[in-house]
Amino acid sequence: MSRYFVTGTDTDAGKTLVTAGMLALARSRGLTTLGLKPVASGCRRTDTGLRNDDALALLARSVPTPAYETVNPCAFEPAIAPHLAAGEAGERVDVAQLCAHVAPLLDEPRDLILVEGAGGWRVPLNDAEDLAELALRLRLPVILVVGLKLGCLNHARLTAEAIRADGAALAGWVGNLIDADFARDASHYADNLATLRRTLEAPCLGVVPRLRRVAPARRPEAAVAHLALPEGD
Template sequence: MTRYFITGTDTDAGKTLVTAGLLALARSRGLSTLGLKPIASGCRRTGAGLRNDDALALMARSVPALAYETVNPFAFEPAIAPHLATRQAGTNISLAQLGEHVAPLLEEPRDLILVEGAGGWRVPLNDSEDLSGLATHLDLPVILVVGLRLGCLNHARLTAEAIRADGAKLAGWVGNLLAADFARDASLYADNLATLQHTLDAPCLGVVPRLSRVAPARRPEAAVAHLELPEGD
């Protein structure tokens, strides 16, 4: 059984695309899966309560199925940083609270469990803790999603340094092409990927091309062909 924490170089780097894609890849190989989004802001009001599209994507690719509240126990409506969303809601959430929910789920008999963070590695959870502390609190190796665009080398290296400085293991990284013009010069694009591979010093688990023409509900499945499952620890 393998368990990982998924983070990104920034908001919209493609964490959910990669997380759901890895879950879909595992399912295609007959493996049991579970995707968790412990805290999510940017939720929609529905008849069943607040729902987050990212959490729903993970839930849809988790087999055997679990209730939405298990996948995403803390949901907030405004699409802002978690500590600001909780403040607006008049509450406060700690790493201990998140850990109490997630830790028992990590013992589920699933072949692959992925815990998706919010924003980047340094996004605050409250006034004194970062959400990334959940990875170190639960001793989860980290998969980094690198949004491939101008500036990604700096963003990726700084994030990898922060992950390791916090005592977590960088188990691998995935490149997700955000800017089409970034790959226009094939040679330069390859050089950028080679630089990431060399400087991040962790296995590359895939490079996902731009999938903007693919229907949103199918994007994770479209990413499957470009991903590899981590080997485990």
Template sequence: MTRYFVTGTDTDAGKTLVSAGLLALARSRGLTTLGLKPIASGSLPTPDGLRNDDALALQARSVPPVAYDLVNPFAFEPAIAPHLAARQAGAELDLAGLCAHLSPLLREQRDLILVEGAGGWRVPLNEREELAGLALALELPVILVVGLKLGCLNHARLTAEAIRADGARLAGWAGSVVDAAFARDAALFADNLATLERTLGAPCLGVVPRLNRVKAARRPEAAIAYLELPHGN
């Protein structure tokens, strides 16, 4: 059983596309899976309560099936930083509560379990704690999703440095093209990827091109061809 915490270089870096893609890839190989997104901002009201598209994508690729409230116990409507969304909703977020929720789920006998964060590594959880502390408390290796655009080299290297400085292990990274123009010059794009491979010091799990947004949101399986599963914890 392998378990990872998935973080990104920024909001909209492609964390869910990569996370759901990895879960789908595992499923295509007959493995059992579980995708968890404990905190999600930008959720929509439904007859069943608030639902977040990213959490739904992870739930849909979790086999055996799992209830939504287990995948995403904290859903907030405004698409803002989690600690601010929680404050507006009158909710309290803390590492102890999140660990209590996630710990039994992480003990389930699944071949691949991914816990997707919110935003980047340094996103605040409350006035004292960061969401990054969840990976540390649960001793989860980290997969970093790099949003490939101008400035990504700096963002990726700083995030990798922060992950290691906090005492977590960077188990791998995946690139996700968020700016099509950035990838248009094939030679320059290849040079950027080579720099990331040389400087991040962790295996590359793949590079996902800029996919049609609707296709990517509804069918993350489109990313399977560009990804490889991490090799153990």
């Protein structure tokens, strides 16, 4: 059984696309899966409560299907940093609370469990803790999603350094093209990818191109062709 924490170089780097895509890849191999989004802001009100589109994408690719609250126990409406969203709701989320929810789920007999963070590695969870501490306390190896755009080399290298400095293992990284102009010069684009492969010192688990022509709900399945699971999965 394999368990990983998925983080990104920034908000909108493509964490959910990659997480859902890896779950879909595992499903295509007949594996059981579970995707978790412990904290999500930017939720919408529905008849059944607050719902987050990212969490719903993970839920749709988790088999056997869990309850929504299993995937996303802490949901907040404003699309802002989790600690700010929690504060506006008059709540406080801490690592111990999240660990109490996630840790028993990691013991479920599922072949692949992916825990998706919010924002980047250093996003605050409250005034004293970062969400990264969830991965550290649960001893989860980390998959880093690099949003491929101008500046990504610095963002990716700093994030990888922070992950290792905190004591977590970097299991691999995935490049996700979020700026089409960044790949317009094929030679420079290839040089940037080569630099990431050389400097991140972790396996590249795929490079996902722009999938704008694919319906949003089907993009994780479209990404499958460009993804690999960490070695051993």
